[in-house]
Amino acid sequence: MVLRLYNTLTRQKGDFQPIDPSNVRMYVCGPTVYDYAHIGNARPVIVFDVLFRLLRHIYGPDHVTYVRNITDVDDKINARAAERYPELAPEAAIRKLTEETAAQFHKDIAALGVLAPTVEPRATEHILEMVELCDTLVKNGHAYVAADHVLFDVSSMPDYGRLSNRSLEEMEAGARVEVAPYKKGPMDFVLWKPSKPGEPAWPSPAGIKVPGRPGWHIECSAMSWKHLGKVFDIHGGGIDLTFPHHENEIAQSRCAHGTPVMANLWMHNGFLQVEGEKMSKSLGNFITIHELLEDGWPGEVLRFNMLRTHYRQPIDWTKKSLEESARILDSWRPAIETANGNAPAQSVIDALADDLNTPAAIAELHKLANAGDPGLGSTLRFLGFSGETLRAKAEKQAETAGAMADRVAPLIAARLEARKRKDFAESDRIRDELSAMGIALKDTKNKQTGEIETTWEVMR
RNA sequence: GGCCACGUGGCGGAGUGGUGACGCAGCGGACUGCAAAUCCGCGUACCCCGGUUCAAUUCCGGGCGUGGCCUCCA
Numbered sequence: 001m002v003l004r005l006y007n008t009l010t011r012q013k014g015d016f017q018p019i020d021p022s023n024v025r026m027y028v029c030g031p032t033v034y035d036y037a038h039i040g041n042a043r044p045v046i047v048f049d050v051l052f053r054l055l056r057h058i059y060g061p062d063h064v065t066y067v068r069n070i071t072d073v074d075d076k077i078n079a080r081a082a083e084r085y086p087e088l089a090p091e092a093a094i095r096k097l098t099e100e101t102a103a104q105f106h107k108d109i110a111a112l113g114v115l116a117p118t119v120e121p122r123a124t125e126h127i128l129e130m131v132e133l134c135d136t137l138v139k140n141g142h143a144y145v146a147a148d149h150v151l152f153d154v155s156s157m158p159d160y161g162r163l164s165n166r167s168l169e170e171m172e173a174g175a176r177v178e179v180a181p182y183k184k185g186p187m188d189f190v191l192w193k194p195s196k197p198g199e200p201a202w203p204s205p206a207g208i209k210v211p212g213r214p215g216w217h218i219e220c221s222a223m224s225w226k227h228l229g230k231v232f233d234i235h236g237g238g239i240d241l242t243f244p245h246h247e248n249e250i251a252q253s254r255c256a257h258g259t260p261v262m263a264n265l266w267m268h269n270g271f272l273q274v275e276g277e278k279m280s281k282s283l284g285n286f287i288t289i290h291e292l293l294e295d296g297w298p299g300e301v302l303r304f305n306m307l308r309t310h311y312r313q314p315i316d317w318t319k320k321s322l323e324e325s326a327r328i329l330d331s332w333r334p335a336i337e338t339a340n341g342n343a344p345a346q347s348v349i350d351a352l353a354d355d356l357n358t359p360a361a362i363a364e365l366h367k368l369a370n371a372g373d374p375g376l377g378s379t380l381r382f383l384g385f386s387g388e389t390l391r392a393k394a395e396k397q398a399e400t401a402g403a404m405a406d407r408v409a410p411l412i413a414a415r416l417e418a419r420k421r422k423d424f425a426e427s428d429r430i431r432d433e434l435s436a437m438g439i440a441l442k443d444t445k446n447k448q449t450g451e452i453e454t455t456w457e458v459m460r
Numbered sequence: 461g462g463c464c465a466c467g468u469g470g471c472g473g474a475g476u477g478g479u480g481a482c483g484c485a486g487c488g489g490a491c492u493g494c495a496a497a498u499c500c501g502c503g504u505a506c507c508c509c510g511g512u513u514c515a516a517u518u519c520c521g522g523g524c525g526u527g528g529c530c531u532c533c534a
Contacts (some may be wrong), residue, residue, distance in 0.1 A: 238534030
């Protein structure tokens, strides 16, 4: 089968051809662990999980290597650690923060139904590779040392800017940032910088005497190199990373390894808004995965809601949409739970094979559901809907129901009595009373006896 | 200011050079004492202005609008 994917490098869809079909290699930029992951962070996690599942389906589960890193060295981390744990020594505070945040991240995304990546490397475990990259780049003339920094010389790379489709002249003309005096060119970026007291520090590359720490960007070049090689198949991340992060990764990796590309295919997921507005802390609409889960949204509902929009489109994250997702998924829960382990429906695979068209795939799921196709459940499971978080939610509701049963049962009995004697005013009054308690009734006629039977549930 | 996306019915959201998915909501019907749930059926859309074409929502140009990047934010 043909998998077609949109490539940011070429700005068009193309047939996916892995370098080695027995080992398809994908790298996705993971979180910088300094705070709760927000719902925007969840998007690439979910989107590339779907791609991972699709690749495993096509090439075999043992023939796909998915690397998603954790960046645990960064200015934001240092600042947050000092702020949150002022009583600890910097090193201990940083370790505590990164470990806690990484654990929280894992907990959050576990609810989203994502498979573990094949490898989840940490930046701090790849300092030696970063140092080696710096040394190589200085040696081959693509980087220079200035003021104890190692800087990448963008003028040494003729097609710098190809991914984000911008030229050096353009960028320099539009630059608003003050240029550090030690830079040769205004767009040169930091590969390595000296550490101030209290900051994480390692022996520096390129003969620099003072200890230092890596710049942004370099960690991904190091980790992808180590785990996937100098050139690999797919590199993914949020669209905001296109520039400068990915552009600079490309520059470092290609110039260090002398390769024409870093990854053949670059994929970027679109941005997310909240209730029609940009998500930002100042607007107070910053939503973390953790909060949504705490509010009682099953992780699978978050996952489904995310996949209802194509990954490259902007998505407007709204409560209304979440509610709709929850309703749909609830109606499919029985199918998930009785799934027979069959292969996923081909119509859904075909939709995904067209640049991960998850909305079209979901439309196909609806068609399966409407046709009563038994393949619905197994296809949903394939897509990462195990039913676990839905069941957990249902059990919680059942618990609430259990606690209310003593109060509800007599009312229902009284209502049935009232109905029998055709006292509908009383019957409706009781129904309203239950409704006010958050109880929804369902009347069904028993086919054998012809009796009306009433079931009830706690409203969402 | 430069670069880049996007603009489809009440809402969400695919797709296509020529019979305009799918879901939610809505409407009609069945069922019901009435509802809810369920089942059956139904309608409505391609931002604006030009151009190319036998034919454009789909291609091209311009405009307007929204969003993103250029500020270590996915």
